[in-house]
Amino acid sequence: MTIRLVLPIIGLVLLFSSFGPSRPTTTQKQTNRPPNIILILIDDMGSADVGCYRSSNSASQLPPTPNIDRLAAEGIKFTNYYSAAPICSPSRVGLLTGNVPGKWRITSFLAERKHNRTCEQADFLDASAPSVARELKTAGYTTAHFGKWHMGGGRDVDNAPGIRQYGFDEYASTWESPDPDPLLTSTNWIWAKSDSVKRWNRTAYFVDKTLDFLKRNPSKPCYINLWPDDVHTPWVPDETTLNEFPKGTEKPREFNAVLADLDVQIGRLMAGLKALGIDDNTLVMFTSDNGALPTFQGKRSGEFRGSKLSLYEGGIRMPFIVRYPAKTPKGRTDNQSVISAIDLRPTLLSLAGKKGSRGDGENVAAVLVGKPASRKKPLFWEYGRNNESFRYPEGRDKSPNLAMREGNWKLLVNADGSGAELYNLSTDPSEQTDVSSQNAKLVNDLKAKVLAWRSGLAK
The missing domain is CATH 3.40.720.10 (Alkaline Phosphatase, subunit A)
Incomplete structure (x- = not known):
């Protein structure tokens, strides 16, 4: 496979294909x-x-x-x-x-x-x-x-x-x-x-x-x-x-x-x-x-x-x-x-x-x-407001439709409160081990935050 080349600018591609030293064409005091x-x-x-x-x-x-x-x-x-x-x-x-x-x-x-x-x-x-x-x-x-x-x-x-x-x-x-x-x-x-x-x-x-x-x-x-x-x-x-x-x-x-x-x-x-x-x-x-x-x-x-x-x-x-x-x-x-x-x-x-x-x-x-620096605010995400338009990806990669990260903890949960999953990203960045069952209080605290955030978004 030939890597794409732009015919009108082949010379420029060759010239600029790395960051190497080059003589400034303009002098811009900035x-x-x-x-x-x-x-x-x-x-x-x-x-x-x-x-x-x-x-x-x-x-x-x-x-x-x-x-x-x-x-x-x-x-x-x-x-x-x-x-x-x-x-x-x-x-x-x-x-x-x-x-x-x-x-x-x-x-x-x-x-x-x-x-x-x-x-x-x-x-x-x-x-x-x-x-x-x-x-x-x-x-x-x-x-x-x-x-x-x-x-x-x-x-x-x-x-x-x-x-x-x-x-x-x-x-x-x-x-x-x-x-x-x-x-x-x-x-x-x-x-x-x-x-x-x-x-x-x-x-x-x-x-x-x-x-x-x-x-x-x-x-x-x-x-x-x-x-x-x-x-x-x-x-x-x-x-x-x-x-x-x-x-x-x-x-x-x-x-x-x-x-x-x-x-x-x-x-x-x-x-x-x-x-x-x-x-x-x-x-x-x-x-x-x-x-x-x-x-x-x-x-x-x-x-x-x-x-x-x-x-x-x-x-x-x-x-x-x-x-x-x-x-x-x-x-x-x-x-x-x-x-x-x-x-x-x-x-x-x-x-x-x-x-x-x-x-x-x-x-x-x-x-x-x-x-x-450490982050002061938690992060929140949503993806999926119904099962018709948001049915992908399929299988193991399909997540609940809300998520938040606070510190090293990440919670995923559906907007109706079901399907909660909890991961410690400091030890499990690959999200292989759901530890929600061992941390019920933390799950409830984070779930309350993300559901309150979701309720405040435009409908």
């Missing part, structure tokens, strides 16, 4: 201002998809990711980071708003209106919702969104607010958005042979957009969502695959090619920051919206139980890497700090110089620059 911020959100990436998060059992069965691993070697790798939900749309809402997504009636992936009604959810994120991009603009930032949106728009939802209404100055997005880029969406579907930018070239296209935006805005700090739709299924790594499988595949060979090229593009991005002379004062965060599916018999979830669509750790506990040379130590692993996607809004606003706590999360700015 040391005395807030950092540029790039939030890289990969789509459906399991924890073991990233080389530096793998155990020896999965290392030989998945392709290497040297450029992503180098992010961790030059920054901080966190091992207790959680997405806001085990599926794309609500997890993205949590990142943007700093709120648990159920407050905005987003509970599953957004699709056509009929599907949304069945899931008991809205058709799109309310434009009045908080937005980290909108608030960063008030702190002097210029903002952009390049990549998948999936917080409303597409299919038969034709009244979703435009991306600019959430505070973004520029954007280029895919079919599942209110403003699809015509170069990516020549037809009314996720991809087509007639697209000007082919499916396998999209991540490179979004990286190009990111570097161009930074180059054109040297006088202000920039906030950029770089949200590719890799490594989501079905996989189309090159034209040969498209011709053989017009709807893509879910086979390991094609996944390996997609992941390998994603890693190349991360290398291009980082080399591009060096070439622009803005590397030191750019905060890069790398994570995923939710867990993997398919997991290839659990290999992509690593040590964790579960997958996308599951509230077990494999569905919500994600890789999280922070690299900010001006502030972060190199080669650090933080096993102590428990961080959530809903923390990023107050944290980034703090790093931009805006005071005050916002949303449901915590300000973990000190944690992101190398000062581990």
Whole structure:
């Protein structure tokens, strides 16, 4: 299988395939201002998809990711980071708003209106919702969104607010958005042979957009969502695959090619920051919206139980890497700090110089620059409001529909109070041994908290 190459930019791929030394093409004095911020959100990436998060059992069965691993070697790798939900749309809402997504009636992936009604959810994120991009603009930032949106728009939802209404100055997005880029969406579907930018070239296209935006805005700090739709299924790594499988595949060979090229593009991005002379004062965060599916018999979830669509750790506990040379130590692993996607809004606003706590999360700015801390608030999740739309995954990975973590304890329970499971994540991160029967009082205490939280969400 030939790893995907972008024909118009072959020379740039070769130049930027690693972070190696490069001569700045511009001189941008940025040391005395807030950092540029790039939030890289990969789509459906399991924890073991990233080389530096793998155990020896999965290392030989998945392709290497040297450029992503180098992010961790030059920054901080966190091992207790959680997405806001085990599926794309609500997890993205949590990142943007700093709120648990159920407050905005987003509970599953957004699709056509009929599907949304069945899931008991809205058709799109309310434009009045908080937005980290909108608030960063008030702190002097210029903002952009390049990549998948999936917080409303597409299919038969034709009244979703435009991306600019959430505070973004520029954007280029895919079919599942209110403003699809015509170069990516020549037809009314996720991809087509007639697209000007082919499916396998999209991540490179979004990286190009990111570097161009930074180059054109040297006088202000920039906030950029770089949200590719890799490594989501079905996989189309090159034209040969498209011709053989017009709807893509879910086979390991094609996944390996997609992941390998994603890693190349991360290398291009980082080399591009060096070439622009803005590397030191750019905060890069790398994570995923939710867990993997398919997991290839659990290999992509690593040590964790579960997958996308599951509230077990494999569905919500994600890789999280922070690299900010001006502030972060190199080669650090933080096993102590428990961080959530809903923390990023107050944290980034703090790093931009805006005071005050916002949303449901915590300000973990000190944690992101190398000062581990214990979490003050418990974390809560929901996935599943009925048995029709939320019947997957099947078997052992299907979890109760509510979960919470407080300290090292994790409780899973159904919204009617049934099916409680309790795990001590400090000794059992794989959630193999349910200890609820030995800790009845703790189960009742945690259950009361999570059920009270659930009752307060939008219906």
